[in-house]
Structures are given as structure tokens and as C-alpha cells.
Amino acid sequence: MDTHYYKEYSPCLQRQMEFKVYGYTGQPLLVFPAQDGHFFDFENFGMIATIQDKIDRGIVQVFCCDSIDKETWSDQNGDPAHRIYMHEQWYYYICHELVPRIRQINRSSKRIITVGCSMGASHAVNFMLRRPDLFLGTIAMSGYYNSDIFFQDFCDEHVYDNTPVHYLMGMPIDHPYIEQYRHCKIIISCGQGAWEDEMLKSTYQLRDLLYAKKIPAWIDIWGKDVNHDWPWWQKQFPYFLEEILK
Incomplete structure (x- = not known):
């Protein structure tokens, strides 16, 4: 498999x-x-291996980025305004620094499909919804789409802008993004097994908002034996990738 590692300075x-x-x-x-x-x-949790055939055949090219969650969503003892400010800086890094690099390396201007598990799924959905001009669709597995368990009652404009259930609820039906969403490929899944209770509740909430806005999405709820863990995401990822590429 062709692989390349990059370490580059981010002005953001x-x-x-x-x-x-x-x-x-x-x-x-x-x-x-x-x-x-x-x-x-x-790669270390075996996810890349599940789609190696598509990578080797040139069907997909996968870009795995770094997060700064420990400074933002996870730092619950930190100042919430600073935490979400840092998340916004990371958002600008992804959209204005990393996306142009992806296009350069990929040698195309194709819109990108976002992918993630757990909080990675939360980010994947949020980035696609915030920038449907950059992102074609999403595969989100076991995500949480509200800010409450991370920021409690704190909600400034940046928290609102990064919380899909907030901004979808407040988005008017004639907002131009709504029509763009209708042409995106949205796959959101969650299990019903161990450690999935909060994610399942949030997935249903997001599902109801998408359907209320008449935004097509495949919300796929797996069984009560499907836990919030890598072995299940290893099964889900190639299955959903096959569908989203059709």
C-alpha cells in the first residue's frame, strides 16, 4: 500500500x-x-486494513488527521470560551490548511467524504454540515451530536456553530445549505450495545432533525450486541464505504 506521512506547520x-x-x-x-x-x-486499530483493496486499486485515498480534543471538547476543567475558540482554530486549520493540501496531494478538486468513529463521527458530521461546499458526504459511526456533556450549560456562538442539533434546529427550511445537504451522501450509524446509550439517543435526535428538514440520510441502527468499540466499526466501515461510493 502506498503511504505518506506529513508533519507541517499550521499558522492557525x-x-x-x-x-x-x-x-x-x-x-x-x-x-x-x-x-x-x-x-x-x-491504522493501528485495523480500520485501514478493512478497505485496503479499495486503496490499492485507486478507488479511495484516505487522509487521517490529528485532533486537539484534549484542549477543546475533553478539557472540561478548562475555560469553556477558550476551549471552543481553540476548536474553531482547529476548524480553520482543517478547512483552510488541510483541505487545500488534500486537493494538492489528491490532484483533484473533488469534494471530500468525512469519516469518523465516536467523537470522530461527531466531527465528521459537523464539518460536513458546516461546509457542504467542501464535503460531499459523511460516514459517522457512534457519534454524539450535542454539546451538553462537554460544555454543560455554556453555549456561545462558537459552541452553537459546532453543535449539529443546535444549528439544524435553528436553520430555516429555506436556508441555502438545506438544498446542498439534500445532494450530500449522509450515513450515520449507531449500535445498541455497551457504551452506546448516549450516542444512540443523540443519533435519534439528529435523525429527527434531518427528516424534519427533508434532508435524505441513511440512519442505520445496529443490534443490541453492537458495542461502542473498534471491532464493530471495523465491520461497519467497509460496508458503509461500499454504499457511499455507489
Whole structure:
């Protein structure tokens, strides 16, 4: 498999940021790591191996980025305004620094499909919804789409802008993004097993908002034996990728 590792300075974040690329061409996928994770987790937990055939055949090219969750969503003892400010800086890093690099490496202007598990799924959905001009669709597995368990009652404009259930609820039906969403490929899944209770509740809430706005999405709820864990995401990812590429 063709792989390349990059470590590049981010003006937005004022630090070196790492990412890794798998494959040489194809539909670009941007993978967000699970909570507090790193660019190498998707490979280390066996997710890349589940789609190696598509990578080797040039059907997809996978870009795994780094997160700064420990400074933002996970830092519940930190100042909430600063935490969400740092998340916004990371958002600008992804959209204005990493996406142009993806296009450069991919040698195309194709819109990108976002992918993630757990908090990575939360980011994957949020980025696609915030920037449907950049992102074609999403595969989100076991995500949480509200801000309450991370920011409690704190909600400034940045928290609102990064909380899908908030901004979808407040988005008028004639907002131009609504029509753009209708042409995106949205796949959101969740199990009903161990450690999925909060994610399942949030997935249903997001489902109801999408359907109320008449935004087509495949919301796929798996069984009561399906836990919030890598072995199940290893099964889900190639299955959903096959569907989203059709």
C-alpha cells in the first residue's frame, strides 16, 4: 500500500500538525480520530486494513488527521470560551490548511467524504454540515451530536456553530445549505450495545432533525450486541464505504 506521512506547520494553530495518507488516487476520505486520538489510530486499530483493496486499486485515498480534543471538547476543567475558540482554530486549520493540501496531494478538486468513529463521527458530521461546499458526504459511526456533556450549560456562538442539533434546529427550511445537504451522501450509524446509550439517543435526535428538514440520510441502527468499540466499526466501515461510493 502506498503511504505518506506529513508533519507541517499550521499558522492557525501555531504548531506542527501531522497527517498520514493512504493510497495514490481516488475519492478522498478525511478521517477524524476518536476522542483525544491521533492520525495513526485508524491504522493501528485495523480500520485501514478493512478497505485496503479499495486503496490499492485507486478507488479511495484516505487522509487521517490529528485532533486537539484534549484542549477543546475533553478539557472540561478548562475555560469553556477558550476551549471552543481553540476548536474553531482547529476548524480553520482543517478547512483552510488541510483541505487545500488534500486537493494538492489528491490532484483533484473533488469534494471530500468525512469519516469518523465516536467523537470522530461527531466531527465528521459537523464539518460536513458546516461546509457542504467542501464535503460531499459523511460516514459517522457512534457519534454524539450535542454539546451538553462537554460544555454543560455554556453555549456561545462558537459552541452553537459546532453543535449539529443546535444549528439544524435553528436553520430555516429555506436556508441555502438545506438544498446542498439534500445532494450530500449522509450515513450515520449507531449500535445498541455497551457504551452506546448516549450516542444512540443523540443519533435519534439528529435523525429527527434531518427528516424534519427533508434532508435524505441513511440512519442505520445496529443490534443490541453492537458495542461502542473498534471491532464493530471495523465491520461497519467497509460496508458503509461500499454504499457511499455507489
